[in-house]
Amino acid sequence: DAGITQSPRHKVTETGTPVTLRCHQTENHRYMYWYRQDPGHGLRLIHYSYGVKDTDKGEVSDGYSVSRSKTEDFLLTLESATSSQTSVYFCAISVTTWGYEQYFGPGTRLTVT
Amino acid sequence: QKEVEQDPGPLSVPEGAIVSLNCTYSNSAFQYFMWYRQYSRKGPELLMYTYSSGNKEDGRFTAQVDKSSKYISLFIRDSQPSDSATYLCAMRAGANSKLTFGKGITLSVRP
Numbered sequence: 611d612a613g614i615t616q617s618p619r620h621k622v623t624e625t626g627t628p629v630t631l632r633c634h635q636t637e638n639h640r641y642m643y644w645y646r647q648d649p650g651h652g653l654r655l656i657h658y659s660y661g662v663k664d665t666d667k668g669e670v671s672d673g674y675s676v677s678r679s680k681t682e683d684f685l686l687t688l689e690s691a692t693s694s695q696t697s698v699y700f701c702a703i704s705v706t707t708w709g710y711e712q713y714f715g716p717g718t719r720l721t722v723t
Numbered sequence: 724q725k726e727v728e729q730d731p732g733p734l735s736v737p738e739g740a741i742v743s744l745n746c747t748y749s750n751s752a753f754q755y756f757m758w759y760r761q762y763s764r765k766g767p768e769l770l771m772y773t774y775s776s777g778n779k780e781d782g783r784f785t786a787q788v789d790k791s792s793k794y795i796s797l798f799i800r801d802s803q804p805s806d807s808a809t810y811l812c813a814m815r816a817g818a819n820s821k822l823t824f825g826k827g828i829t830l831s832v833r834p
Contacts, residue, residue, distance in 0.1 A: 614766075652729075652811065652826035653767070668821070700766050712822065714766030 613637045614715035616701050622721045629688040631718050633701030635681075641704045642684040643712065644668075644676065646697040653700070659684055691722045726750050729812055729825030737833050742799040746812035746825045749793065753814040753823075756788050758797045761809045761827070770810075771797065802832045 613636035623629050633642060644656040645668075655668030657676040665676050673695060677685045688695055701715040729746045736742055744758075755774055759767035771786040773779045773795075779786045785798040795814070799806055812825040 650826065653813075653824040655821055658821075702766075711769055711772070714768070716766050717764070 614701060614703060614713060616699075616715040616718050618718060619716065620719045622723060623691050624723055625692060626690050629691050629720065629722075631686045631688075631699055631701075631720070633684045633686070633715060635684075635703050637703070638681055639703040639705055640681070642678065643702040643704075644674075644684065644686045645700045645702060645714075646670065646695075647700060647717075648697050656686065656699075688720075691720075693722050696720060696722045726823050727812065727814060727825045730828050731826065732828035733831060734828060735831045735833060736802055738802060738804060740802050740832070742802050742806070742830060742832075744797040744799075744810050744812075744828055744830070746795050746814075747793055748795075748814060748823075750814075750816065750823075751790075751793065752816040752820075753793075754817060755815045756786070756795050757813040757822075758784075758786055759811045759813060759824075761811060763808075767811055799830075802830075804832045804834050807831050 615634045617632045640661055643658045645653045647653050654670045656670055656674050657668055659665045659678045662678055675687045699718045702712040704712045727748045758771040760770045761767040771784055773786045773788050776788045776790045783800045787796040809827045809829045811827040813822045815822050
C-alpha cells in the first residue's frame with residue numbers, strides 16, 4: 611500500500627454528526643487525494659492537496675472539507691454526515707502532479723444511518 | 724455523455740480464456756491512459772500505463788490505445804483465477820489535469 615494508512619477502516623455514524631477520516635503516508639509525497647467510490651459511479655475526486663495547507667476542490671466536494679497541516683497527514687471531514695455520503699473513501703498519493711502512478715490506501719468504509 | 728464509458732459487466736470467463744476489457748472516451752485531449760486493478764475490499768493498484776496511441780505489453784497483459792476511435796482496451800491472455808478483480812480504466816489530458824476513471828468492470832475467472 612505504498613506506506614499509506616487510513617483510519618478508521620470502518621465507521622458507522624448517524625446523520626448530522628461530524629466525521630473525520632485520516633490518511634497518513636510515510637514517504638513524504640507532496641500530492642495527496644481523497645476519492646469516494648460508489649457502485650455505478652466509480653472513483654470520484656473529492657479534494658486534493660499539493661502541499662501543506664494547499665488544497666483544492668474536486669468534482670464532488672460539497673459537504674466535505676479537508677486539512678493538511680503536516681506533509682504526512684491529510685484529513686477529510688464530513689461536516690454534517692448524510693446518508694448520501696455512505697461510501698468507501700480512498701486516499702491516494704502521487705509523486706508528481708496528477709501522477710498517473712497514484713498509490714491508493716486500503717480505504718475506509720463509512721455508513722451513515 | 725460521460726467522459727469515460729466502461730462496459731458495466733460483470734464478466735465471467737473460464738480459466739485460460741483471453742479477456743478483453745474496453746473503455747471509450749469523449750475528450751480528445753486525453754493523452755495518458757491507465758488500467759488499475761482492484762481486488763475486493765482493497766484499494767486500486769496501477770496495472771498498465773500507456774502514453775498516446777499504440778500497444779504496451781507486460782507479461783500476460785496488453786494495453787491498447789486507439790486515439791482515432793477514442794477507444795482503449797486491456798487484454799489478458801491465459802486468464803487465471805487470481806485475475807478475478809475489478810478493472811478500472813483511467814485517463815488524463817496532461818501534466819496538470821486530473822485523472823478521470825471509468826466505473827470499473829468486475830471480472831471473475833472460473834477454475
